[in-house]
Amino acid sequence: MVSTPQVVGDTLPGADLNAPLLEVEDLKVEFRVRGKRVPAVRSASFTLERGRTLAVVGESGSGKSVTSQAVMGILDSPPAYITGGEVRLQGVDLLKQNEETRRTVRGNHIAIVFQDALSALNPLWSVGFQIGELFRVHRGTGRAEAKKRAIELLDLVGIPDAKNRVGHYPHQFSGGMRQRVMIAMALALDPEVLIADEPTTALDVTVQAQIMRLLKSIQEERHMGLILITHDLGVVADVADDVAVMYAGEVVERAGIRDAFKRPAHPYSKALLRAIPRVDTLGQELEVIAGLPPNPASLPTGCPFHPRCKAAEDRCAEEAPPLAAVAEGHTSRCHFAMEVYRDER
Amino acid sequence: MSELTVPTGQAEAAQTSLWKDAFRTMRRRPDVILATLILLFVFAMAAFPTLFTDKDPTRCIGREARQRPDTWFTGEHPLGTDAFGCDFAATIVHGTRPTIVLALTVIVATVVAGLLLGVLAGYFGGWLDALISRVLDVFIVIPMLLGAILLLSLFRGRGSSGNLIETIGPAALALMIFSWMEFCRYARAATIEAKNLDYVQAARCLGAKDSRIMFRHILPSAIIPVTAVVPTTIGAIIVTESALAVLGLGVQAPATSWGVLLSKGTEWAGGGYVYLFGIPLSLLILTVFAFAAFGDALRDALDPKLR
Amino acid sequence: MGRYVIRRLLQALLTLGIVLFILHYLMALSVQIRGNPAILFFGGERTPDPAMLAQVERLYGLDNGCYDRPGDPCLVPFVERLQNYAAGDFGTTLNGNRDVAALLGIYIPNTLRLFLFSTVTLVVLAMVLGTWAARHRGRLVDHSVRGTTILIDSVPVFLILLAYVYMMAVPLTRWARGIWGTESFMGQVFRPSYNPDYPWTTIVIPGIILGTVGLATLTRLVRASQLENIGADFVRTAKAKGLGQMRITVVHVVRNSMIPIVTGIGYLFAFMLSGAVLTEGVMGIPGMGYMIFNAVQRQEINLVIVGLTISAIVVVVVSLVVDLLYAALDPRIRYE
Numbered sequence: 001m002v003s004t005p006q007v008v009g010d011t012l013p014g015a016d017l018n019a020p021l022l023e024v025e026d027l028k029v030e031f032r033v034r035g036k037r038v039p040a041v042r043s044a045s046f047t048l049e050r051g052r053t054l055a056v057v058g059e060s061g062s063g064k065s066v067t068s069q070a071v072m073g074i075l076d077s078p079p080a081y082i083t084g085g086e087v088r089l090q091g092v093d094l095l096k097q098n099e100e101t102r103r104t105v106r107g108n109h110i111a112i113v114f115q116d117a118l119s120a121l122n123p124l125w126s127v128g129f130q131i132g133e134l135f136r137v138h139r140g141t142g143r144a145e146a147k148k149r150a151i152e153l154l155d156l157v158g159i160p161d162a163k164n165r166v167g168h169y170p171h172q173f174s175g176g177m178r179q180r181v182m183i184a185m186a187l188a189l190d191p192e193v194l195i196a197d198e199p200t201t202a203l204d205v206t207v208q209a210q211i212m213r214l215l216k217s218i219q220e221e222r223h224m225g226l227i228l229i230t231h232d233l234g235v236v237a238d239v240a241d242d243v244a245v246m247y248a249g250e251v252v253e254r255a256g257i258r259d260a261f262k263r264p265a266h267p268y269s270k271a272l273l274r275a276i277p278r279v280d281t282l283g284q285e286l287e288v289i290a291g292l293p294p295n296p297a298s299l300p301t302g303c304p305f306h307p308r309c310k311a312a313e314d315r316c317a318e319e320a321p322p323l324a325a326v327a328e329g330h331t332s333r334c335h336f337a338m339e340v341y342r343d344e345r
Numbered sequence: 346m347s348e349l350t351v352p353t354g355q356a357e358a359a360q361t362s363l364w365k366d367a368f369r370t371m372r373r374r375p376d377v378i379l380a381t382l383i384l385l386f387v388f389a390m391a392a393f394p395t396l397f398t399d400k401d402p403t404r405c406i407g408r409e410a411r412q413r414p415d416t417w418f419t420g421e422h423p424l425g426t427d428a429f430g431c432d433f434a435a436t437i438v439h440g441t442r443p444t445i446v447l448a449l450t451v452i453v454a455t456v457v458a459g460l461l462l463g464v465l466a467g468y469f470g471g472w473l474d475a476l477i478s479r480v481l482d483v484f485i486v487i488p489m490l491l492g493a494i495l496l497l498s499l500f501r502g503r504g505s506s507g508n509l510i511e512t513i514g515p516a517a518l519a520l521m522i523f524s525w526m527e528f529c530r531y532a533r534a535a536t537i538e539a540k541n542l543d544y545v546q547a548a549r550c551l552g553a554k555d556s557r558i559m560f561r562h563i564l565p566s567a568i569i570p571v572t573a574v575v576p577t578t579i580g581a582i583i584v585t586e587s588a589l590a591v592l593g594l595g596v597q598a599p600a601t602s603w604g605v606l607l608s609k610g611t612e613w614a615g616g617g618y619v620y621l622f623g624i625p626l627s628l629l630i631l632t633v634f635a636f637a638a639f640g641d642a643l644r645d646a647l648d649p650k651l652r
Numbered sequence: 653m654g655r656y657v658i659r660r661l662l663q664a665l666l667t668l669g670i671v672l673f674i675l676h677y678l679m680a681l682s683v684q685i686r687g688n689p690a691i692l693f694f695g696g697e698r699t700p701d702p703a704m705l706a707q708v709e710r711l712y713g714l715d716n717g718c719y720d721r722p723g724d725p726c727l728v729p730f731v732e733r734l735q736n737y738a739a740g741d742f743g744t745t746l747n748g749n750r751d752v753a754a755l756l757g758i759y760i761p762n763t764l765r766l767f768l769f770s771t772v773t774l775v776v777l778a779m780v781l782g783t784w785a786a787r788h789r790g791r792l793v794d795h796s797v798r799g800t801t802i803l804i805d806s807v808p809v810f811l812i813l814l815a816y817v818y819m820m821a822v823p824l825t826r827w828a829r830g831i832w833g834t835e836s837f838m839g840q841v842f843r844p845s846y847n848p849d850y851p852w853t854t855i856v857i858p859g860i861i862l863g864t865v866g867l868a869t870l871t872r873l874v875r876a877s878q879l880e881n882i883g884a885d886f887v888r889t890a891k892a893k894g895l896g897q898m899r900i901t902v903v904h905v906v907r908n909s910m911i912p913i914v915t916g917i918g919y920l921f922a923f924m925l926s927g928a929v930l931t932e933g934v935m936g937i938p939g940m941g942y943m944i945f946n947a948v949q950r951q952e953i954n955l956v957i958v959g960l961t962i963s964a965i966v967v968v969v970v971s972l973v974v975d976l977l978y979a980a981l982d983p984r985i986r987y988e
């Protein structure tokens with residue numbers, strides 16, 4: 001029943017260890033529903049290095065989750081189709097690999113932690129089974145050994161009394177503990193890249209902090225690359241090394257963490273930052289971004305942000321801006337990137 | 346105060362739009378349109394039989410017995426005559442009313458009973474719920490057809506004077522007793538769910554009376570799952586009546602139902618008079634199919650999750 | 653788990669007890685209102701000799717005075733009846749004075765064989781059609797599967813049978829015998845009625861036809877549960893874990909889909925029992941349904957009651973098994 005484990009080993013065939021860990025370049029994904037084509041991701045580009053944390057920030061519907069699922073290769077086709085771009089893991093373009101290779105990459109090299117652990121875990125199998133399944137399928141491990149590994153992992157992610165808890169079912173865990181189970185599952189095969197798709201959104205604030213600390217410490221310990229998808233800028237400031245801001249299916253700004261917060265080069269990022277409550281602006285009214293995120297089925301012409309942009313000019317409605325560098329390692333998709341960067345707009 | 350009344354309005358608006366949406370979805374489906382046309386035709390036959398035939402089904406001429414419907418829909422006997430020389434078209438058209446009246450009586454009575462018991466059990470819980478649930482368990486054990494067979498054979502009467510109540514009464518009553526359970530179960534489950542919704546809690550906090558909460562807030566949501574199974578159940582009742590008729594337990598003479606015609610028709614079908622069996626069979630299947638297709642579409646329309 | 657099983661068992665016994673009592677009470681009421689069925693023993697119209705009548709009444713357990721008082725629940729005969737049932741004594745038939753328990757020994761296995769074919773037909777058809785429809789959700793296949801199953805389901809089983817018996821069985825049998833010969837499987841399988849010389853072969857067609865009861869319902873359930881699970885988050889997780897398509901289907905989809913299907917089969921079982929009455933009656937299969945069919949037509953109340961008692965026991969046991977299976981399949985069910 002279970003297919004013979006095909007171990008790719010620790011490295012992907014053809015992998016170049018000097019290449020960046022994960023590079024996503026101009027990735028495009030569209031949904032095809034009843035003959036209509038709706039672009040969900042129009043141009044996603046970012047780079048992730050070993051041992052670093054990249055935060056992908058944006059409103060819901062901006063294409064963050066679709067991007068991460070496209071990188072994992074778990075989009076449902078139909079309705080979603082990847083129509084362009086490259087996803088390079090250590091120099092190897094994953095989109096060009098066959099399904100069998102992609103399957104072995106999942107779990108072994110790239111793993112993902114989903115937002116809602118309750119629905120992301122199968123309710124009918126014990127957590128031990130679901131973690132152990134990875135060892136059994138990818139490594140051909142026996143049942144007893146897989147269980148032992150599962151206990152070690154549960155222990156690692158800080159679940160008390162792991163020996164007894166290993167046989168419990170997902171509904172018997174609290175929200176935070178369930179998310180730890182998800183993390184244990186993602187870490188099982190020691191992947192180089194870990195994607196955390198809004199890992200704390202469904203949790204209490206205190207638990208959120210614990211989970212983020214856990215992710216961060218494991219990431220540092222294992223020298224993994226972590227992609228953190230979130231809309232919580234507070235979390236980003238705490239843990240990220242690099243930031244990619246997405247709007248309407250495009251990465252509109254990429255920067256190191258300091259630049260991203262101190263000197264944003266895109267009006268959207270700037271507006272996002274102004275919308276965070278801070279102690280030094282206590283008592284003042286928070287600025288909100290006027291209007292609603294655009295409908296991907298009928299995007300505005302030119303720069304998709306222009307109807308909501310305070311700095312917009314006529315040109316913005318006609319011409320889509322290219323991604324341009326404003327400084328070393330800092331790019332922005334705005335006609336006036338330089339001026340915004342210098343805070344002149 | 347105003348915050349508390351807002352959710353009520355929203356919930357009601359949601360319900361109205363659910364029905365509206367359901368109607369809109371249904372209107373566009375070709376199978377629904379077809380089913381509706383069939384049902385309209387059948388209901389018209391039940392309500393105004395004289396529109397469809399000018400013959401009297403009880404006026405039979407022995408020497409004209411078993412004329413095959415060679416002329417099809419025209420001539421003296423559009424669908425031929427039956428074994429006793431009665432006009433078959435008239436027999437069928439006049440057999441529609443008992444069939445439909447029986448089905449509608451049973452469905453109305455059981456929906457009302459089921460809803461009432463279900464909402465009461467779900468709303469008050471406790472011993473009332475325990476009691477109703479136990480009765481439910483007991484009745485579910487006996488399938489509708491078997492229960493009706495039991496009652497009708499235990500209390501079989503001697504024949505009746507001929508008015509509609511006496512001819513369909515026993516069968517209708519027997520079917521009612523064994524078909525309310527499904528409605529009760531759905532209504533109970535929906536009530537328990539609705540009871541804990543915010544707007545119902547809010548109404549309670551505002552001091553609304555139990556009866557008001559039940560009728561105003563809970564009943565509208567309990568009716569949804571019940572409505573979805575009504576057409577299918579009407580079909581099942583028509584089928585069960587015809588099964589009873591085959592056993593001689595259905596609608597009593599002198600009235601005829603499609604089931605009675607079917608059971609008479611089987612005797613002649615083998616001998617070459619297939620139309621005596623085939624015509625009532627097609628009519629029954631068409632009607633039941635129309636109800637089932639309509640019910641299926643309705644269930645889909647009211648439960649968008651399954652679409 | 654153990655406590656849950658015991659509690660569920662007691663509940664089932666209670667339900668069964670109430671059902672038995674209701675059946676008994678209805679019978680008592682019928683005797684009280686309509687008069688003594690023992691008269692039937694003497695052929696109905698003629699008024700029999702009182703001494704003989706009393707003897708016959710004793711024979712059928714109708715000699716208790718409570719049968720003359722309308723509304724009396726007749727508790728003493730009820731207890732006696734239960735004791736008799738427990739001892740394996742189900743009385744004798746009015747026609748021919750045969751031992752009912754011995755008849756049951758012949759009837760029950762026949763009905764079980766019929767149900768074997770029906771259940772297999774139902775489950776296989778519903779699984780195949782439901783999965784097929786789910787795969788092609790919203791497309792022509794989906795709609796045709798739905799329309800066809802509803803159409804099949806709206807034709808009452810006994811009518812399919814009658815149509816088969818009166819219109820198709822004879823020509824089909826003649827055709828099959830012309831090709832394969834009288835004694836072959838094909839030569840027997842299309843016969844219009846049951847033949848005890850071919851107890852398996854001649855039950856296949858009625859079994860398959862009875863298996864269409866509830867086809868639309870079960871197909872719908874299979875389709876819905878497949879759709880729900882194919883699109884479930886945990887299936888996406890399984891994909892993200894790098895599991896193969898086969899393993900995802902077997903380990904993560906099928907088991908989750910089984911829960912509503914098991915419930916559906918349990919629920920449909922009661923309908924199949926009703927279907928069996930007419931199926932066996934029409935095809936002349938000497939089973940439980942045949943017994944009830946004939947008992948109704950001959951007004952043998954005791955046989956109807958025995959038949960219904962056994963059907964009630966079967967339904968209670970099946971729903972008990974379904975509940976336990978449900979609990980075994982789904983760890984979220986709590987057992988308190």
